[in-house]
Structure formats: structure tokens, C-alpha cells
Amino acid sequence: MPESGKRAAIGPFTYVHRGRGGISVRNCVPDTHFRPEISGAERATVCGRRTSLGAVSTSEPAGRADAPQAGPALDRLPEDWDRALAVVAHPDDLEYGASAAVARWTAAGKDVRYVLATRGEAGIDSMPPEQCGPLRTAEQVAAAAAVGVSVVEFLDHPDGLVVNGIELRRDLAEAIRRHRPDVVIGSNFRDRWGESGPWNHVDHREVGRALPDAARDAANRWLFTDAGEPWAGVRWIAYASSPASTHGVDVTDHIDAGVASLVCHGTYIDNLGEGAFDPDAFLRDNCHQAGKTLGVQYGVTFELIPV
């Protein structure tokens, strides 16, 4: 995601929350680098929807806050499909968790393709867009390859200024018609990262909210008649990193590929400052927290919305 200076992409999170009811686990996306000034303790209160894991003792050491667990809280994301089109706003939006699920799917022989609304060219404060855009484009292509995705397209909407309007819907509908996916993968479109978390990026909100409309537009032969043959095959959209997650994917066997894909965004990560962000620890910890909602070691959660 494009933010200036030491701000950076945000991704899927599940947080340990210490409240009056004890320690609980909540889905949220914390902004580690998005708001690097927030301490770890403060981040623990920036949380989203509470899962049904239940509270545990407040005396539990922080490192073992996950010890007592209830059963899985989320359903498994359906995998009875052949082709997915992942559509997000920026380079790296998919790499904060979703790409580990993509690795699982491509390993199973599924066809997954990426479409990005922008090239993230306004995302690094110290680097002008004309230099940043090509670098982040190359990093996104490498990140996709790390999880078995060879089709990556960019719609070239302006980073930071994406608008959910007719132009975006047309471009998304055209992409859906051209790729003819069974399902669409997106990223959190909700206003905030969790019920009380930070404000979500405008491009994430705009692209995410446009997707269901674009999927319907793609099916309507009387709309965007110069944008390909109608495609009515999209069954649902699954949004990663949502504070209202409904489903999850077991990525235990694919967490390494997920980390590898995140590491590909080196330019962005390096601009967070030396040692400011450890992609390996970050992703493993968050997928481990998400895995609790599924009863697995590592998981990725999604909000599924039927089209």
C-alpha cells in the first residue's frame, strides 16, 4: 500500500487483546509500519472483530497468550473452483497473508492471476513516482512468481487517488471478462482495520467496494459493451485482512512461500528503516494468530461475499 516515508503496506493481522475479560484473540490489521510510532503494547489494543476463541487468564505471559484455545471459529474457504482473479490496489497488498493462500492454491493446480489498480508509485516518500513505480512493479511480479502466479497486470490508476467510479468499474469488469475467474480475491475494503483500528487506505476502500459491482457489470451484456464478452461466472469475492472475516485457509504448508513473496518487496521494506520490519517474523506471527481461528498452525482469513 502506498504511504509516505516510514509508512508502508498493511496486512492481515490477528491480535492478542488484553482487556477486562482477559486475553483474547482478535482479527485486525495493525499498521506495523503504517504507524511505526505505535508501541507493541498499544498495538495490542488496536483490534477488530473478536473471535469466539474465548478469554484466557490475564496472568498468561504475553508470549504464551495463545496457550488455551477453543475450537475453530471460522469456516474453511471453499476451494471447489479452478480460477481466481486477485484484485487489489497496490503492490504488496496481497503479500501480507493472502499470498500464502495463493501458494496453497497454485500448488494444488489452480489458476490464480493478479490485477493491480496502481503500481504503488506514490508509496515511498524518499523516491519519486517515476522511479518508484517501475521498481514496485518488478517487485510485485517477483512476489507473484514466488507463489506460482505468472499473470500480473496493472490498470495504471493513480496511486493514492483511486476512485470507485465508472472508469474503475469498467476496467475491473473488462479484466474480469478477459480472465473469466470463478472467484475473486480482494483485500479489506472496510473503513478501518478492525472495529477500533486505524483508518483504512482510500485506495483499498475504493477498489474493494468496486469489486462486487464490477463483477455484476461484467455479467451484464448491456454495460461496457466495448469491454469484452460478458462473464457471469464469478461466484464470490473473498477479502483478505478483513475485520469481519468469515472464512479461513490453512496455509501451514505454504507459509515459507508466503514469506518469500513478502520479502520480494525489498524496496518498500528497506525504506521502512533498517531493522524496522522483519517480514519473516511478521508473517509467521500473524498467520499463526489467524491459524487459531481455524485450529491450524498457520492460516489466512477472508470475508466472503457472494456476488
Ligand SMILES: [Zn+2]
Ligand atoms: Zn495498499
